[in-house]
Structures are given as structure tokens and as C-alpha cells.
Amino acid sequence: LNKGDKIVTVSPSWGGAGDKDLLWRYKQGKKRLEDIFGLQVVEMENTLKGTDYIYAHPEKRAEDLMQAFSDKSINGIFACIGGSDSIRLLPYIDFEIITRNPKIFIGYSDSTVIHYMCLKAGVSSIYGPSVLVDFAENVTMSDYTVNWLKKTLFSTEIIGDIPQSEKWTSEFLPWEVGNKDIQRKFKVNNGYELLQGEGIVQGRLIGGCAEVMEFIKNTELFPKIDDFYGNILFIETSEEKPEPHFIEYWLRNYGAMGVLKRVNGIIFGKPKDETYYKEYKHAIIKVLAEYGREDLPVLYNLSFGHCEPKFCIPYGVMAQINCEQKTFSILESGVID
DSSP, X not given: OOTTOEEEEEOSSOOGGGSTTTHHHHHHHHHHHHHTTOXXXXXXXXXXXXXXXXXXXXXXXHHHHHHHHHOTTOOEEEESOOOSOGGGGGGGOOHHHHHHSOOEEEEOGGGHXXXXXXXXXXXXOEEOOOIIIXXXXXXXXXXXXXXXXXXHHSXXXXXXXXXXXXXXXXXXXXXXXXXXXXXXOOEEOOOOEEEEOOSEEEEEEEEEEHHHHHHXXXXXXXXXXXXXTTOXXXXXXXXXXXXXXXXXXXXXXXXXXXXXXXXXXXXXXXXXXXXXXXXXXXXXXXXXXXXXXXXXXXXXXXXXXXXXXXXOEETTOEEEEETTTTEEEEOSOSOOO
């Protein structure tokens, strides 16, 4: 992206951006996109039609997405927020349109589904900030989030080493106008944790929100098992803070499918509020041992997904875990000219 580029906002999942009580929050995020990044921001036809309409019309959401990809004047597509039913767009997606019109799509959480639509079409997309959450952050956007957005979306240079953010927050403040000038409380980060593994491993990035990955299993969106070969799997959990046994179930399923024996490493995002922080670690180590992968490098507590601030993860780019240094690096650019 460059300053002056036209980007659009979409509501592929939850339609809250258009609700009267949240419109101020959307406008705040839009203004940051304009002021901080110099982008020209427009809405698609249905972006702001509100929760009820958006829920009732998955075909209209898909229409917005297809038009956004088709329109040559649009350089990027930004998700307003996640939700839980982007999977309902699947019958209305024309993958050829995405293939013929590769451009930036960015979002996280339920946007995982849209990322796999892009992946099926042969297009790399960006697992990263959403309009209502990160761009509309109370008081000001995080410098960390802004920095990694600029490095990932506005530069064709190698992204490089991604250190953890110094501070983090998952504090819940209701999205009410009266709260907009209240800064959320931040806590000090304690660094990445190496759960297991040694040496240096590299692989192309694939993954998403753990709960949403469940929606796409056994659909045309889920990659062929051999497509996981040699990759680095990135996983994070949602604001629903799933109990640790769900981590076991999901990972055990990846083991049964043959994913765990094919990947070169795993990075795991900071759990929301650090709820079940230790329990998740135990669940990961336990299941990997069940499948004979005590050797698999796992770096834990990274700044992506349902924590703020966050960095961006471009699908399909080469990345590296250095077990000795406890570092994570992206070895390619996130975008191309």
C-alpha cells in the first residue's frame, strides 16, 4: 500500500460496525486509517447495514467481498471485525475473481475463513488488525501495531525479527462513547516462551484462530494435508477463552490428520487475558508427546490474535523460529509491488 491508496472496509461476519451505538467506534477507526496511514477509506454497499441485516444476508456480504476484489481502483480490503459465521459466505464465493485480482485482505479471528478463501484462490492475505478493535483503540493506536502494519503492508522489504510488544492488554471496556477517552490498562510482557524444540527451523506460515479453523475442516477451504508439509503453524484462541481440554481436542485432531508430523514448528499467540496461560502450555506439550513430536519447536506467548497490540502474519511467507534465541522472524516481505 501507499499513501493515497483507496481501501474498503467490509463486514464479512458480525455487522456491529453499522449499529447506531457503535458507529462512532467505526468512524474512529476509519479516521485513524486516513490520518495515520494516509489511506482513502470507503465502505462497501453493505458494510454499515448493521447486525440484523448482515446476519440475515450472507450473500450480500459475499457480494461486497467479490466486488471489492473485482474493483481495480481498490488496493486493500479491511475487515471491520470478526464474528462467528463468515463460513456462511462459502456458497457465494467466486474463487476465480480472487485469483484474477490479488490484493491485500486483512483481518483476524473469524476472518480466518476469508484467509482460507484467499489461500484456495492462490492469494496471500494478512492475519492482522481489524477496524473496530485495533484501528479504533481508545485514545490512540498502539505504536507497536502501527509499526508492524507499516512494515507489513507499506513496504516490500523483508519484515525480519519480530520482538514481543513491551506491554499488552486484553482489558474489556464496553464500546460506549463515554469510555472512548479512557486508556485501557496495560501490563508488562514477559517475553516469548520456548515450550520445546532446539536449533533453528523455517517454514511457510499457515494457521489462524483455533476455534474458527474448526469451521473449515472437511470443507473445500481446508488445505490438503500435504500442504502443511514443512510449514510453521500459527495458532491463537479467541475472546471466548476456550477451556484447556479444547486445545487438547483440536491438537489431537491435527495429530490424527497427520498435520503435526508434517509441520516444522508452531507459534502460539498470547491467550486472551492470559486466561489458562499455564494450562494451554501443558495441553500443547501433552498432545505433541502423544504423537511423538517432542522435538517440534513451539514458541509461545506471541503478540498476535486476540491481544493488543499485535503484529501481522502474512499467509504463505517464509518464517523462522530460533529456539536458542527464542526469536521469531519473517524472512520475506508481506506484500509485493
